[in-house]
Amino acid sequence: MRHLATASALFRASHPLPALAVTAIAAGLAAAVGGAPLWVAAAVLPGQLSVGWLNDLVDADRDAQVGRPGKPVASGAVSRRAVLVAVALSALAAVVLSLPFGVAATAAHLVALASAWAYDLGLKATACSVLPYAVSFGLLPVFVTLGSDMAPPSWLVPAAALLGAAAHFVNVLPDLADDAATGVRGLPHRLGAVKSTAVAAVLVLATAALLVLGPIGRSAGLLLLALAVALLSTGLVLGRRPGSRAAFRAVILVALLDVAVLLGSGIPPG
Numbered sequence: 001m002r003h004l005a006t007a008s009a010l011f012r013a014s015h016p017l018p019a020l021a022v023t024a025i026a027a028g029l030a031a032a033v034g035g036a037p038l039w040v041a042a043a044v045l046p047g048q049l050s051v052g053w054l055n056d057l058v059d060a061d062r063d064a065q066v067g068r069p070g071k072p073v074a075s076g077a078v079s080r081r082a083v084l085v086a087v088a089l090s091a092l093a094a095v096v097l098s099l100p101f102g103v104a105a106t107a108a109h110l111v112a113l114a115s116a117w118a119y120d121l122g123l124k125a126t127a128c129s130v131l132p133y134a135v136s137f138g139l140l141p142v143f144v145t146l147g148s149d150m151a152p153p154s155w156l157v158p159a160a161a162l163l164g165a166a167a168h169f170v171n172v173l174p175d176l177a178d179d180a181a182t183g184v185r186g187l188p189h190r191l192g193a194v195k196s197t198a199v200a201a202v203l204v205l206a207t208a209a210l211l212v213l214g215p216i217g218r219s220a221g222l223l224l225l226a227l228a229v230a231l232l233s234t235g236l237v238l239g240r241r242p243g244s245r246a247a248f249r250a251v252i253l254v255a256l257l258d259v260a261v262l263l264g265s266g267i268p269p270g
Contacts, residue, residue: 009072015052035148047094101147129186137164166203
């Protein structure tokens with residue numbers, strides 16, 4: 001029973017929803033370019049888990065200071081040593097499982113992970129906090145396409161980077177007050193909630209616009225834009241409740257919607 005409780009706490013400390021969502025996006029992209037989605041998922045998932053575990057490990061003292069709920073490391077539900085071991089093993093697994101995709105693809109994945117780890121280790125508290133999200137999300141399709149023996153289309157990398165930047169802004173919105181109390185002052189904290197929300201909305205819509213100009217054409221693109229606006233608007237409204245992550249989840253849903261559209265249209269080179 002004790003081992004089951006520890007495993008459950010370790011799972012919750014991994015930030016499972018974002019980890020699974022990013023993995024699903026990568027697998028979807030792999031399917032769209034004729035790659036191996038299961039192998040891509042196997043390489044991406046442990047890397048994403050390592051990012052989540054490192055985040056909670058580094059933030060444990062700050063989370064405990066403000067009494068943030070749902071943080072197993074801060075509450076002592078799982079030991080810091082166990083989480084540190086999980087970070088190391090999952091990072092190693094991500095590296096090993098990326099190697100079959102080739103040197104270039106592996107390098108892209110490692111840079112993406114290093115960027116995410118740098119965010120956890122301190123960049124989150126600086127004015128450059130958005131850069132790791134943009135870099136890591138932007139490099140995800142590079143890893144997938146290079147691993148499938150094709151160059152990433154010119155529109156795909158900026159679309160992914162914009163979406164990653166938007167995810168950063170909406171992800172921190174519920175925690176602005178707690179973060180300020182513990183000395184974290186990333187770019188969204190410096191802009192404030194209203195401006196950060198507006199920036200996130202613009203970034204998500206810009207992502208959808210790039211897809212319209214890229215692979216999917218005008219008619220399907222207009223439908224995508226309409227759905228993106230509807231999802232984002234709903235998320236932003238629900239996200240105004242204290243502690244809500246509805247806005248972040250709306251961005252993830254838009255990302256999954258984008259991937260679904262790409263699966264139907266394919267990803268042409270260019």
